[in-house]
Amino acid sequence: MMPAIGYAVRRENRFILTDPKLNAAEITFEHADLPLWTKNFIGGDEIDYVAVHALKLSVGSPDPPGREYLETLKQVAIENNATSISDHLGFTRDGDDGVEMGHFAPVPLTPTALDVTCRNINYVQEFLAPFPFYIETIAYLFQLEGTMTEPEFLIEMFKRTGCGWLLDVTNVYANARNFGFDAKEFVAEVMPHASRVQMHLAGGFWDEEQQLYFDTHSQPIPDDVWELYEYSLNLGKGKVDAVFIERDAEFPGEQEWRRELHKMYDIADASSKGQAFAGSAG
């Protein structure tokens, strides 16, 4: 099965929605919630697979996500003829009457965090039905002390919730490079336990001073990420629904936008046919 292929839609890349190799688009909920717009965010372009990507469900918070936020999220999904909805495995706030941190921090890998996260994901899935829900594994600069490995946490989470896995290939690459584990082993351990999969690809940079890879969505996708993408596609054959490239800064010219899209398509095409990708790694 060939996954749907697309971009996370930004103002700078809307032109690419008509590319013949693109049949999917991911829209960020916080961008698509444009109250004055009378048309949907995708704007009438014919896209087979539309994913709505949220930022503030905060499934690791002790309180469940707010109804108003969920209702608006679902409404945006309906208006855009969405196929699926996703958010991140993390927390952005402490609770209903608390504070927002701005960006999601990773949940501690503990049984209690697992209980809370699964309860929230199940609540979200029930609310957003019939839209399938995917949870993205994030890139982190730190983790809180835990008692489980990340794969152990994810495997149990998929078992208890049945939600899909939004495998951000670059996030896994960054975490593995920054904190010393094997990215392929991580994917191989988790992939069999996810029932449905979406993927993100992006490019960041290596900071020599900090000795850290930052997933900034501002650079071309590195060769190692392309290789991990191909590896993940082969492992997830038959259950990868859609793959998206994210780019949020230092936007390239049209040719580069198309080059990465076509490469993502060609690798998925080769994988679906059981072939190795014959193109250049770069």
Next chain:
Amino acid sequence: MNLPEKNMTEENMTGESKPLSPEAAEMQYRDMIQKVARAIAQNRTDDVLPYLGKKYEARHVEMFIDGNYDKRIDVLIRLMPFVSEDEDFENFEELAMQFADSKQVRSYEGSTEECDAMLEWLEETQNLTLEQQDTVACQRARYDVEHQARANRSKHIRFQELVTVAVELLEQLGDNDELTIHVNPAVSWSYLKSKKFLDEDESPPVSALYYADDDEVRTAMFEPAGQILLDRLIDLSPCHFSQWAALADEIDTAELKEFAMGLTQLHLIAFS
């Protein structure tokens, strides 16, 4: 004590330890998330470090906090263009940093709410000139229009559809008793106190109406008499022309029709 869950036990009177109940473990989890989230929201690492995984250092948390802070300032600059690009707010970035240092973002506050909170903070803490007050009022009214369009989304979409045939139906106003007048559901009034946004021949204070027109926010200025007429219509809407005319006894029907024509051209009223 801040301990990971493998050590989450409580001691009984004989010194033996037993695992925490699920309820107690969740209370402990809630407490930890609250401390971590509030510390990060206040740009502090102190309450995060006791919970930090062994592989990680304070600098990792500091980088996360710095990244969040920079993004917050970027959003304030980008989403408040009416203020941040205004010549009367040349030090906007500095003000945004002062605001971010003093106010945390409340749960579920989106970018608009946060920008609105900064407008309130500007009014409370800065000695704004009349010109600056007008800029703040304009930005706030724009957020209010967006808020109303979001809260009344189906009415907003329906009204914008009606606008497309409003000029044609205007000809029937006063003659067709069945014709219903609809007022734009996404409107917000403010008062301009300075001459900053006024034409040469206008003097403050002037009532300004902000309203949704397709996917833009537009502005219209009204004399006091015009504002009274429009406010009456807003209270009545949806209504027939005769109902509005009955309350507008200070002007004759022809003048009211002319006023309605102006509102139609501005996309403030439409008909069905």
